[in-house]
Amino acid sequence: MALEPEGNNRLLQDVLARPGNETCADCGNPVTPQALLSSTPSKALLSLSTKQAPRTPAKKLDSPLDGSSGDGASGSALTDTSRAAYVTEFSTSKPDWASLTLGVFVCQACSLLHRSIPHISRVKSVQDTWDASDVELMAATGNNAAKAKYEQKVPAFYYRPTHTDCKLLREQWIRAKYERNEFEFIEKQEPYSAEYKAWTLSCLLFVSSPTKARDPKAVMKIETLNATFQPAKIGNPCGLQITYLKDNSTRNIFVYHSDAKEMVDWFNAIRAARFHYLQVAFPGASDEELVPKLTRNFMKEGFMEKTGPKHTEGFKKRWFTMDDRRLMYFKDPLDAYARGEVFIGSKENSYTVLSGLPPSTQGYHWNHGITIVTPDRKFLFACETEAEQRDWIVAFQRVINRPMRPQEYAGYHGDLPQLKVSQLCDRGKVELIHSGGPFQTQALMTTRSGSSQLKPAQSR
């Protein structure tokens, strides 16, 4: 029976209302829905977090702190904030477009990425005029069926981007699924799953200069390693910020690679290594509990002005990064080390954030002040705009309103027990480490061919 175009579009709306089609096929997944929704952390995580003897977190500016947990959203109850984020996730990835070649419904942002791969995907707006055969095609596939095919073997550690992630991550996820079919054939996951990358990373990770491949510039311990894409800050669409703790201070490394796939592969190799490490560190914990701990994005970054402990030193403009409970400040956004770190505790520990500065504040400064009250002293900051002030206060309040978890008193290493290399090696071959010892090992941040070295980003 032939239908008028309006009839076809009505049928298409019925197809759109089917389970799975109500969110974008490519960015509609909240990062870890299970983690957001699960109500209790496992016994494995609980027992570890309570074993540590609580000690007072460091609170002094200009000294390294030792009281941050560093992990992202863990398996706690769904809070108002995370529920709001969860709902936003779905409402903003509304599928207005369809890929006629793949049979999936996607949001507008993802449809633009599909357009850049025309040999794989041909997209059409659901508002367009549809003919019966195209509606039938979409009815025969749909997001759930496509997911069962294209996402059948996504490793647990693999990062599934959402609409808030950078274009690099979103585009490579789409290409990995539909163009390279990485999640249908395990052998295509070798660049980030292979032992040579993930297992050597899980013990030690080196960054070497191309000319002195046998002279490691840095050794990063996997237990404090984090990676987050920072295209705007680094000034490169593939810019990745890697952080780790050195002598309990945060060390930054900024890298990029001209090959987008290579960069995302490295990001997922780091996640794979962290995943294997956490599986050893927390035996019995579920994937849903471990995956949110693999990597984390910063809560807020930007310029503010700060004064010193006497409040008479004059305000200086600094770049601030809020990484969980660590507020770090840098002279330049691409500095390797922070000038100082401030621990931000919870309101139960007498931490408060206030809008404005004390009336006695001296010296020239930006107009929009913030005062953070800690048990020891007040920290005074000034923002250039009211919007920045509001965003910073929201970020501080999120941390202060969250009760301290037991492991946060014990510092980063209280959260993640130190492992011996042999414990990790039991789980897989680590031939490079065995063959010559860590300092004789070749630079690991190269591909197998050694042809594509990661480049340290230029400091400005």
Ligand SMILES: [Zn+2]
């Ligand atoms: Zn999307």
